[in-house]
Amino acid sequence: MGRVVITGGSGKAGRAVVADLLAHGEDMLSVDLARTDAVACEQLVADLTDFGQTIDALQGAEAVVHLAAIPAPGLRSDSVTFAVNATSTYNVFAAAATLGLTRVVWASSETTLGLPFEREQPAYAPIDEEHPLLPETSYALSKVVSEEMARQFHRWTGIPIVGLRFSNVMEPHDYERFPGFWDDPQLRRWNLWGYVDARDVAQSCRLALRGDVGGAEAFIVAAADTVMNRPSAELMAEVYPGVEIRGELGEFETLLSIGKARRLLGYEPAWSWRDR
DSSP states (O other): OOOEEEETTTSHHHHHHHHHHHHTTOOEEEEESSOOTTOOSEEEEOOTTSHHHHHHHHTTOSEEEEOOSOOSTTSSOHHHHHHHHHHHHHHHHHHHHHHTOSEEEEEEEGGGGOTTOSSSOOSEESBOTTSOOOOOSHHHHHHHHHHHHHHHHHHHHOOOEEEEEEOOEEOGGGGGGGGGGTTOGGGGGGGTTOOEEHHHHHHHHHHHHHSOOOSSOEEEEOOSBOSOSSOHHHHHHHHOTTSEEOSOOOTTBOSBOOHHHHHHHOOOOOOOGGGO
16 A cells, blocks of 8 residues: 555654554554654644645555544534534545545544433443444534445545444553452443553554545444443443343453454454453
8 A cells, every 4th residue: 555644643643544554564654733753754734624735645655544633522512522623534535535545534423323312312232333323422523424424425526435434442551540440330330341452453444544444434343342340231230221232241241242343344353351
């Protein structure tokens, strides 16, 4: 593969993706609003809400991994979060089409599925990609809108556009906080006790870049387990007793199904807090 541009390369997920792709011999450019010493590749400072800067950033690339965004609800005003995320994603998709990139991989979100499940409970569990999209924040709505944009840009151009619905991204030092969740299952019920290690985020991006995946697909990307030390079935019975459980659950099995990512991308989580 030719040059790969990583947008948001200075962020938590971005740093892991850059490190992983460099380790696999990719030619890389990291694009972000700020530089960081934690990224060992060429860096470009650019604002992706500006289409001209986005074109310049992707010039000469074969593919892009678009991670740049306001990364969660509540960090900025609702209108700013929506505008920044939707506009920057539109610009990346449009620049990829204009420049003839061969693939776009981008960060969607688990929040599209209805998190934090306060207005409506999950329709069933484990949740998979067939679950209704129920955005509850402007952040989640920006991701749902971007998934529709992905479908339209693919329809117009034929470029594969792979959306990865990341769970709550964790680095190894974050695992120190997990015991604080165990006494009260309500603390982390908002995403069905899910998480994903940043290094597995990186794995999923690499597989999405190289995999035989067409169209405008979306994949849930989570760890194979939950953040909890209690069985998943027990958690669901206590917190969501009326929610249908589909299939048999492993003891600590994730309630954010990664079956599609396993099947079509070859994704297999390599990291768990239980191995620390």
